[in-house]
Amino acid sequence: MPSVDVTSVAGKKSGTADLPDQLFGIEPNVSVMHQVVTAQLAARRAGTHSTKTRAERRGGGAKPWRQKGTGRARQGSIRSPQWRGGGIAHGPKPRDYSQKTPKKMIKLALASALSDRAADGKIIVVDSFNFDTPKTSAAAKTISDLGLQDEGRILLVLSEDDANVALSFRNIANVHVLPSGELNAYDVLVSDTVVFSKDALPVADAQKPKAAKAAAPVETSADEDAQPAPTTDAVADAPSDAVNEEE
Numbered sequence: 325m326p327s328v329d330v331t332s333v334a335g336k337k338s339g340t341a342d343l344p345d346q347l348f349g350i351e352p353n354v355s356v357m358h359q360v361v362t363a364q365l366a367a368r369r370a371g372t373h374s375t376k377t378r379a380e381r382r383g384g385g386a387k388p389w390r391q392k393g394t395g396r397a398r399q400g401s402i403r404s405p406q407w408r409g410g411g412i413a414h415g416p417k418p419r420d421y422s423q424k425t426p427k428k429m430i431k432l433a434l435a436s437a438l439s440d441r442a443a444d445g446k447i448i449v450v451d452s453f454n455f456d457t458p459k460t461s462a463a464a465k466t467i468s469d470l471g472l473q474d475e476g477r478i479l480l481v482l483s484e485d486d487a488n489v490a491l492s493f494r495n496i497a498n499v500h501v502l503p504s505g506e507l508n509a510y511d512v513l514v515s516d517t518v519v520f521s522k523d524a525l526p527v528a529d530a531q532k533p534k535a536a537k538a539a540a541p542v543e544t545s546a547d548e549d550a551q552p553a554p555t556t557d558a559v560a561d562a563p564s565d566a567v568n569e570e571e
Contacts, residue, residue, distance in 0.1 A: 325349065326442055330449045330522060335469040338451050343442060344528035352436035360433035361510045363423040371419045378403045378411030430509070437512035438526075448472075448519045458491035467496070472517060479515035481507055483523040 326349050330339040343349065378384070384403030391398055405413040441447055448470065455462060472478055478499045482489055490501045502511055504524035512518055520526075 328442070328447050328449050330451050331470065332451055333453055333466045333469060335471060341449050341522065341525060343447070344526075346528040347435045347438050347526055348442040348447070350435055350439045352440045353432055354436075356429055357433045357436050357509055357513065360425055360430055361513065363425045364508065364510045367422040369421040371421050373416040374418050375412040375415030377413075377415070378405060381409070381411045384410075433509035434507065434512065437509040438518070441512060441518050446517045448517060449522055449525060450519060451522045453486065453489045453521065455486075455488040455492050458488050460492055460495045463489075463492035463496060463499075467499070470519070472519070476516035477514065479511055479518045481518065481520045481524045483521055485523070486521060489521070 325345050326343045327340050328343055329337050330341050332338050378401065381403040384401035388399045388402055389396065399407075401407075401410075403410045405411055438447070450470075453466070467473055467478070476498065480489075480493055480499055480501045481504050482501060483504055493499045493501050500511060500515065504520075504526065507526065
């Protein structure tokens with residue numbers, strides 16, 4: 325199981341953290357990463373492009389000139405694609421570019437990307453940022469203390485509770501802030517260094533706590549719920565006071 329040093333915001337080592345083999349210790353699958361990233365970039369496309377065909381252009385109802393005798397090429401409409409202002413032949417129309425990608429491929433692509441960065445020593449874990457208020461100058465000093473000022477693009481993965489940290493780093497040009505739940509292969513591959521807060525470090529599926537199953541309700545029949553009516557012998561054997569109370 326690979327491990328990584330845990331550092332403080334001042335850049336000093338404060339411990340070590342074990343990285344799960346399922347996410348940081350596999351052989352990167354390049355073809356799967358390519359397919360998943362291609363699908364992710366395709367899903368970003370709006371697909372709102374549109375051009376007009378000759379049927380959607382105005383005008384062109386009359387034939388420009390007669391078919392024969394002019395010495396010019398025959399034309400049927402001034403809105404044909406070869407005319408200026410005419411329709412567009414085989415032009416783009418609104419469409420959906422998203423692709424269906426299996427969940428297992430998405431997980432494998434993310435694990436391959438993280439394993440590639442871990443093999444290059446580009447995974448950094450910070451124990452805690454401890455930003456009481458959002459402050460960009462403190463975030464810039466943290467990057468300098470961690471020695472990342474010349475590392476190019478930085479991906480900062482935070483937990484949901486690090487709102488002040490996200491606000492502090494979001495104005496730095498080469499830092500991309502991402503919640504741990506939105507970690508994906510593209511953002512890992514496009515970044516030179518990946519910085520995790522200790523709380524946002526991903527764990528393997530086997531280490532995730534399992535949700536407790538709700539107890540199934542016990543089925544009871546109508547005969548069990550209903551109480552039997554007292555018999556005449558039981559009423560006769562009951563004390564006289566009890567019989568009087570019932571009356």
